[in-house]
Amino acid sequence: MTASTATETGAAIVKLEDVHLSFGQTEVLKGIDLTINKGDAVSIIGPSGSGKSTILRCINALVTPQSGKITVAGTRVDQLTKESERIQLRKRVGIVFQQYNLFPHLTVLDNIVLAPTKILGADRTATVKLARELLEKVRLSEKADAYPGQLSGGQQQRVAIARALAMKPELVLFDEVTSALDPETVGEVLWVIRDLIRDGMTSILVTHEMRFAEEISDTVVFTENGRIVDHGSPQQIFHTTDNPRIRQFVGGLSGGGRGAVRDGEGI
Amino acid sequence: MSMAVTPKTTSTSSRVLRYIGFVAMPLIVIVWSLIDLSLGRELVEWIPYLASGFSMNILITICAVTLGTTAGVTLGLMQLAPFWFVRLPAQIYVQIFRNAPALVLIFATTYIFPFEIVLFGNYLPFPDWVKAVIGLAILSSAYIAEITRGAVLSIPTTQWEATKGLGFSRLQALRYVILPQCVRRSLPPWMNVASSMAMGTSLASLVGVHELMHAATDASTAVRRLDFTIIAYVVVMAAFFTLCYPIARLTRRLEQRFNAG
Amino acid sequence: MQDMNLTGLFIDLMGRLGLNYEFLATGYEAQIWRDGFITTLYLVAVTIPVSLIVGLIFAACLTSGRLWLSAPVRGFVELTRNTPTLVQLMFSFLVLNTVVSNMLGGAQNNPLSPFFWVVAVVGLHVAALHAEAIRGGIEAVPSSMIEAARGMGFSQFEILRYVQIPLAFRASLPAIVNGLISLVKSTTVGNAIAVSEITYASIMVWTQRDNVVELMIVLLAFFSLINFVVARVGSWVERRLAIPGYGL
Numbered sequence: 223m224t225a226s227t228a229t230e231t232g233a234a235i236v237k238l239e240d241v242h243l244s245f246g247q248t249e250v251l252k253g254i255d256l257t258i259n260k261g262d263a264v265s266i267i268g269p270s271g272s273g274k275s276t277i278l279r280c281i282n283a284l285v286t287p288q289s290g291k292i293t294v295a296g297t298r299v300d301q302l303t304k305e306s307e308r309i310q311l312r313k314r315v316g317i318v319f320q321q322y323n324l325f326p327h328l329t330v331l332d333n334i335v336l337a338p339t340k341i342l343g344a345d346r347t348a349t350v351k352l353a354r355e356l357l358e359k360v361r362l363s364e365k366a367d368a369y370p371g372q373l374s375g376g377q378q379q380r381v382a383i384a385r386a387l388a389m390k391p392e393l394v395l396f397d398e399v400t401s402a403l404d405p406e407t408v409g410e411v412l413w414v415i416r417d418l419i420r421d422g423m424t425s426i427l428v429t430h431e432m433r434f435a436e437e438i439s440d441t442v443v444f445t446e447n448g449r450i451v452d453h454g455s456p457q458q459i460f461h462t463t464d465n466p467r468i469r470q471f472v473g474g475l476s477g478g479g480r481g482a483v484r485d486g487e488g489i
Numbered sequence: 490m491s492m493a494v495t496p497k498t499t500s501t502s503s504r505v506l507r508y509i510g511f512v513a514m515p516l517i518v519i520v521w522s523l524i525d526l527s528l529g530r531e532l533v534e535w536i537p538y539l540a541s542g543f544s545m546n547i548l549i550t551i552c553a554v555t556l557g558t559t560a561g562v563t564l565g566l567m568q569l570a571p572f573w574f575v576r577l578p579a580q581i582y583v584q585i586f587r588n589a590p591a592l593v594l595i596f597a598t599t600y601i602f603p604f605e606i607v608l609f610g611n612y613l614p615f616p617d618w619v620k621a622v623i624g625l626a627i628l629s630s631a632y633i634a635e636i637t638r639g640a641v642l643s644i645p646t647t648q649w650e651a652t653k654g655l656g657f658s659r660l661q662a663l664r665y666v667i668l669p670q671c672v673r674r675s676l677p678p679w680m681n682v683a684s685s686m687a688m689g690t691s692l693a694s695l696v697g698v699h700e701l702m703h704a705a706t707d708a709s710t711a712v713r714r715l716d717f718t719i720i721a722y723v724v725v726m727a728a729f730f731t732l733c734y735p736i737a738r739l740t741r742r743l744e745q746r747f748n749a750g
Numbered sequence: 751m752q753d754m755n756l757t758g759l760f761i762d763l764m765g766r767l768g769l770n771y772e773f774l775a776t777g778y779e780a781q782i783w784r785d786g787f788i789t790t791l792y793l794v795a796v797t798i799p800v801s802l803i804v805g806l807i808f809a810a811c812l813t814s815g816r817l818w819l820s821a822p823v824r825g826f827v828e829l830t831r832n833t834p835t836l837v838q839l840m841f842s843f844l845v846l847n848t849v850v851s852n853m854l855g856g857a858q859n860n861p862l863s864p865f866f867w868v869v870a871v872v873g874l875h876v877a878a879l880h881a882e883a884i885r886g887g888i889e890a891v892p893s894s895m896i897e898a899a900r901g902m903g904f905s906q907f908e909i910l911r912y913v914q915i916p917l918a919f920r921a922s923l924p925a926i927v928n929g930l931i932s933l934v935k936s937t938t939v940g941n942a943i944a945v946s947e948i949t950y951a952s953i954m955v956w957t958q959r960d961n962v963v964e965l966m967i968v969l970l971a972f973f974s975l976i977n978f979v980v981a982r983v984g985s986w987v988e989r990r991l992a993i994p995g996y997g998l
Contacts, residue, residue: 282901284897284900284901305905305906306905309903309904309905310903312900312901312902312903313902313903316902317898317901317902319894319897319898319901321892321894321898323892323894323895323897323898323899325895325899325912325913326917326993326995326996327916327917327920327993327996336912337902337903337904340908340912341902341903341904341908342903368994368995369993369994369995369996370995370996371993371994371995371996372994372995373995382898385902386902389902389903510825510828513825584974585970585974586970588931588935588970588973588974588977588978589935589969589970589973589974590934590935590936590937590938590949590973591935592938592939592941592949593938593949593966593969593970593973596949596952596953596962596966597962597966600956600962601962601963601966684832688832688833688834688835689834690834691834691836691837692834692836692939694836695836695941695942702834702836702837702840706840709844715845715848718844718845719841719845722837722840722841722844722845723841725837725841726829726833726837726838726841729832729833729834729837730829730832730833733831733832733833734828734832737828737831737832
């Protein structure tokens with residue numbers, strides 16, 4: 223947590239400048255510029271295959287772009303050459319995936335405790351205490367000794383969020399965390415994320431939950447075909463934009479679409 | 490211990506290895522014979538003897554697998570019979586012989602059976618290789634019984650119900666729906682059994698059957714050259730490898746296809 | 751004394767059933783036979799850990815993604831799986847052992863016994879089977895799970911250690927138990943190079959006594975028993991490691 227002193231609230235914690243990335247012949251990112259300030263909640267929306275998830279993976283150094291500058295919490299991510307340096311970065315940036323990916327052979331508590339104790343070398347007693355607090359926060363205290371296979375999708379995803387938070391990250395990336403869930407459990411996960419954002423956690427979300435994005439975001443970014451088409455306040459993107467593509471996309475999804483219905487539930 | 494699995498290199502490297510695998514061993518033998526011609530001449534002289542040995546391995550394999558499959562399928566279906574007096578003997582047989590080492594069974598049949606049998610007053614010789622066939626057939630029948638039982642049990646009962654719903658008779662259902670699925674499922678493990686029986690035939694050399702292993706031992710004692718002993722055993726390994734490796738590859742391909750389908 | 755009486759009772763009882771176990775009352779043959787059982791058990795006890803440790807090393811090589819590690823192991827796995835164990839043993843004993851003897855200046859200096867060669871050949875053969883099973887288990891771990899661990903800052907080794915091996919071991923356990931059962935059976939090939947395991951000892955007895963059927967019954971029971979124990983231990987481990995709610 224040494225770097226956090228360098229980035230005060232309001233200062234840029236993530237900065238992408240002209241990031242280009244392709245997998246083989248496919249160009250996925252075609253020049254992304256994005257600045258995210260500490261304490262902000264940013265939603266990235268846009269059609270499937272527009273490169274949203276890849277942006278998150280770049281920030282977490284899971285993929286390396288061919289060109290462009292990426293600065294995350296004072297680290298030039300694009301200049302990291304060794305896997306060990308990337309690992310150092312990933313310890314400071316939490317990520318939660320669509321497929322929760324809890325370790326099936328460990329209990330809920332051990333899932334949360336494993337990385338801090340084994341990877342960060344944290345004290346086990348203190349970490350267990352932290353893990354229980356986090357489970358309380360995601361409202362799953364009674365499931366500490368259950369195994370992931372015994373939980374619903376929504377419960378597993380909340381554990382995955384607690385697991386990411388146990389690393390005390392400086393920012394958290396959410397990669398379509400509700401897309402794989404049953405409609406009735408989406409709400410409980412969104413609730414947890416909303417709490418987190420209210421507590422001031424810097425969050426970047428790739429999401430299809432338009433209402434949720436509108437409600438919690440400081441900034442909404444619309445991507446299409448590997449480019450950022452527009453970004454601005456939720457009001458701007460969802461209501462006052464002139465861009466026909468965004469209007470079409472936003473209108474198509476929230477006008478009685480599944481996203482709107484799901485969002486209303488459980489909140 | 491790094492786990493950087495880059496699918497592309499693994500698949501090309503494994504494909505290359507696979508092709509090398511088919512020809513590597515015969516290639517070693519040929520190249521070595523050409524480098525050291527005196528060795529090559531010696532080998533060429535012994536090749537017919539070794540080949541006659543190997544034909545015995547193939548004969549034993551075919552007979553044992555045929556016998557074992559017939560008995561094994563019967564035993565496997567018996568294990569599923571509704572009557573305990575049919576089920577129980579089959580279960581006991583399978584449990585005992587599935588756990589028995591092939592060598593023990595070959596010893597058993599070789600030393601327990603007489604060297605000739607009386608049939609309608611005629612004395613018929615009962616050669617050792619037939620005893621080896623019976624020993625291996627007992628083993629393979631126990632394996633195949635388990636495969637058969639597993640295959641039938643793996644067909645979901647809904648399949649039976651579906652055929653009933655479509656108006657199939659029980660026999661028609663078995664013929665057109667159930668058995669084809671059983672065959673599909675049991676083909677890869679059956680091929681594994683066949684391949685391990687083929688390798689098991691080498692054990693017959695220990696009871697004096699003139700097969701490849703036995704022939705190689707004869708040859709190396711006659712020639713008395715370390716390099717010839719090496720190449721003779723490489724030939725033995727190459728022969729078994731050329732027989733079993735394609736079966737193994739085909740089995741894996743079938744397994745992958747069935748798993749995908 | 752008690753023991754002798756029991757043996758006598760057994761021989762008597764079996765004699766009435768028409769089975770000849772009289773050799774058990776003699777000192778020498780009974781001793782050979784007992785030693786045969788002990789040798790087989792010893793062989794099994796030594797070879798099992800060898801196969802497991804080497805199998806894990808082989809699996810690590812196969813999944814390393816490095817050609818210079820995976821290719822030789824892959825080659826060995828294919829060779830050992832597709833040639834008879836007996837031929838491998840004879841080759842090792844007649845060729846490799848002779849080479850070692852020549853290098854050390856004569857057979858009298860060669861510390862490698864037939865027992866060693868059986869452990870080495872059978873152990874490595876079964877290790878190859880284990881390696882294939884474990885490799886399958888490692889590759890069955892979903893890539894999204896590995897990415898999640900990477901995203902949390904796990905190194906490649908930590909992913910292997912905390913995620914892939916625990917899951918792969920559970921997934922491959924039934925196959926490993928099968929491998930161990932075939933290991934138990936394969937130890938009988940020691941017979942070919944005069945390792946006095948149980949089949950070798952039995953031949954010594956029945957050539958004297960002509961009681962093949964009697965010895966066979968005991969042999970089959972003996973191997974059934976060892977394999978029953980191996981299978982039981984295997985399913986006990988499987989139950990101990992079973993994860994609630996996670997079907998494999």
